[in-house]
Amino acid sequence: MIRLVRCAMAALILGCAAGAASAADVPAVAPAPPPPQDFYQPWQVRLRALGVVPTSGGSLSTTGGAFISNGFRANSTVVPELDISYFFTKNLAIEAICCLTKHNVYLSGGPLSGNRVASALLFPPTLLAQYHWTNFGAFQPYVGVGVNYTHYFSTQPDYFILNTVTIGDSWGVAGQVGFDYMIDEHWGFNVDVKKIMMNPRVTGTIAPGTASIIGRAALSPWLIGGGITFRFGGAAAPVVAKY
Numbered sequence: 336m337i338r339l340v341r342c343a344m345a346a347l348i349l350g351c352a353a354g355a356a357s358a359a360d361v362p363a364v365a366p367a368p369p370p371p372q373d374f375y376q377p378w379q380v381r382l383r384a385l386g387v388v389p390t391s392g393g394s395l396s397t398t399g400g401a402f403i404s405n406g407f408r409a410n411s412t413v414v415p416e417l418d419i420s421y422f423f424t425k426n427l428a429i430e431a432i433c434c435l436t437k438h439n440v441y442l443s444g445g446p447l448s449g450n451r452v453a454s455a456l457l458f459p460p461t462l463l464a465q466y467h468w469t470n471f472g473a474f475q476p477y478v479g480v481g482v483n484y485t486h487y488f489s490t491q492p493d494y495f496i497l498n499t500v501t502i503g504d505s506w507g508v509a510g511q512v513g514f515d516y517m518i519d520e521h522w523g524f525n526v527d528v529k530k531i532m533m534n535p536r537v538t539g540t541i542a543p544g545t546a547s548i549i550g551r552a553a554l555s556p557w558l559i560g561g562g563i564t565f566r567f568g569g570a571a572a573p574v575v576a577k578y
Contacts (some may be wrong), residue, residue, distance in 0.1 A: 362368035381435065381525050383562030385416040387436050391443040393555030395537065397546050405444035407452075407537070408551040412436055416560055425469050426555040430479060432461040432529075442496075453494050453500045453539075457484040459531065461509050473518070478513035483531045492539060498537035502552065507532030515564050523564040530557055 391408035416434040423429070440453045463481035487502040513527035533554045540547055 343534055346369050362544075362553055374569055375398045376520060376533070376569040377422045378568040379420040379422065379428070379504060379564060379566045381416075381418045381420075381527075381562055383416045383418070383525065383527065383560035383563050385414050385558055387412050387414065387438075387531075387556050387558055389554040389556040392555070393534070393537075394550040395442065395445075395550035397541070398437060398549055401546075403445060403548060404447060404550075406442070406444040407550075407554065408443040409517055409552075409554050412438065416558075416562075420465070422467075426467050428465045428467060428477075430465055430481075432463070434459065437549040438554075440502075447496060452497050453490055453492050453502070455487045455490040455502055455511040457485055457487055459483055459533075461529070461531065462510060462576060463493070465511070467515075467523065473516055473523075474514060475517060475523075476514040479509075481555050483503075483507045483512075483533070485531075485533055485535070487535060490576075494542060495568075496542065497539045497548070498536065498542040498544040503536040503538075505533050505535040507534065507555070517564070520569075521566050525560075525562050525564045527560045528557065531555065532541040 344350055360488065362456055388411045389409040391406050393405075393407045395404040395407070396402055400468040415433050416437050418430055418432040422428040426473050436457045436459070438455060438457060439451050440455065442448050461483040463479035463483060465477050465479035468541045469475055483506070485505050486508070487504060490502050492498060492500040509529060509531045511527065511529045513525065515523045515525050519521035533552075533556065535552050535554070537549065537550045537552050
């Protein structure tokens with residue numbers, strides 16, 4: 336009986352040892368790699384050639400109510416434009432736009448239609464909130480909406496119809512559609528179209544200053560641009576070791 340118990344104990348000890356050896360032969364399970372992070376370049380700068388195409392509209396009359404013109408128009412021009420954007424996420428961004436344009440202003444209705452009445456420089460800084468689509472690869476369209484403030488300065492009358500003229504600053508809504516085509520994570524091409532609502536107040540005197548005039552110049556230009564995009568400021572993606 337004692338011999339039988341000893342044999343059973345020996346078998347149990349040998350079985351436990353064999354199990355431990357087998358467990359030691361099983362390779363350890365490697366920890367799962369961390370989930371990939373959403374990397375993007377938060378800062379963006381664009382340089383564009385910008386075509387500024389004002390529309391026609393507004394009204395002009397004497398302060399006594401006498402009709403002069405049922406609208407203004409301004410000449411189109413091409414200028415350089417610089418904008419800076421900051422991306423809060425890869426889809427949501429805010430963009431600030433800056434340029435300087437010079438325009439001649441003409442009457443676009445009434446018996447004096449087509450006559451130039453003034454020239455002015457325009458400084459129209461614009462701030463836009465944007466949504467960018469990033470699920471089309473290198474082609475990345477976007478839309479934006481925001482606000483424009485336009486300052487008119489160095490205003491000169493033509494001295495033929497108007498003896499003096501003042502164009503007041505204006506506020507307006509701005510809308511935008513466009514796309515970037517990215518060559519790599521930093522560089523790309525851009526096409527952009529904006530509409531800015533401008534309806535400044537116009538005052539002045541008729542030569543030789545015998546009557547005062549008042550009106551609105553509904554210029555509301557289209558801004559059509561194309562240029563280069565540069566993005567920067569993002570952290571480099573981590574290298575995940577493979578086992």
